[in-house]
Amino acid sequence: MDYEKLVTVMRKLSLEAGDMIMEIYGRDDFDVKAKSDDSPVTAADEAADAIISEGLRAAFPEMTLVTEEQAATHAAQGDTFLIVDPLDGTKEFIHRRGDFTVNIALVEGGVPTRGVVYAPAKLRMFFTRADGQSVEETGAFDKDTVGAVEPIAVSDADNSALMVVASKSHRDQATDDYISKYAVKDMKSAGSSLKFCLVATGEADLYPRLGRTMEWDTAAGDAVLRGAGGAVVRFDDLTPLRYGKEGFANPFFIAHAPGVDLKTA
Known part of the structure; x- marks a missing residue:
């Protein structure tokens, strides 16, 4: 796997999907449908999924792709694949609370090794670099150029607080x-x-x-x-x-x- 290419493509597609989601989010009204499991799905879920899945299939045609919005992909087998939730937090989207994200990841050997999480309404972008280090990108996002990034790290937890x-x-x-x-x-x-x-x-x-x-x-x-x-x-x-x-x-x-x-x- 060319991780540099993967991270570049995942980041770009997440921003493109985020732009589409925010365009629909800004409308006065949008349709909400129910899937077979009674969970909600909107035009934003479907439009974002089309952008991401088409982009990933074009860039990595040899890789198995699993995406929430395409039931046919849910029969895939194996422990190495690309996996997508084009709009995680659909209820947050419907209620206009802003806490929704675009999610794209690579799973290798049963372990998620590279991923991007983009919250377009909050302007927060997190992703793993090619070397596996996670970063947060800040500033104005450009699909073709990575802006200022800061490595992120978990806390030194205080179990008393x-x-x-x-x-x-x-x-x-x-x-x-x-x-x-x-x-x-x-x-x-x-x-x-x-x-x-x-x-x-x-x-x-x-x-x-x-x-x-x-x-x-x-x-x-x-x-x-x-x-x-x-x-x-x-x-x-x-x-x-x-x-x-x-x-x-x-x-x-x-x-x-x-x-x-x-x-x-």
Whole structure:
């Protein structure tokens, strides 16, 4: 894999998709449909998916592509593939809360190794460089030229005063019960894969997810977190979360800085 080419293409496609998403976001109204699992999908999901999938297939025709919005790709098998969620946080998009992201990742050997997470409404861009180090890009984004980037790294967690981030749209009692096992300094809520990025930048120490997610929801954020020194583990046995599972469904998981003294269920 040519990682330099991959990162360049993923970053450019995420910005192009983000532009399309924001154009639709700015409309007075947009259609919201229900998928077979009753989850919402909008014109922005579909338009962003078309941009990204066409771009990835053109640049990497030999690579398996899995994308949320194309059910035919969900039958793919293997542990090395490109995986896309063109608009993660559709509910945040519909309610105009801004916490939605474009997510593109490479999974190799069951591990997300490169990824980009772009939050167009918040103007935050996180990605892994070709060398695997995660960075945040700031300033005005240009599709053809990378702007100022700053390497990011997880916190040196203080287990007596942890910063915890949890889902905005999927918070439940089980999550609160688990968080109560820790000495928490402060809590914050965020939507979509931004939660992984807040752990990756050290803005949070811990992100537990006790709810249904799919691999396309998590792979890009997982890659960014890994490239910043963090980890994502299964909730049940604290082993690393693996990708390429049949059906692409995730178990419950915990994203964290390495210094966090993880509690068992």
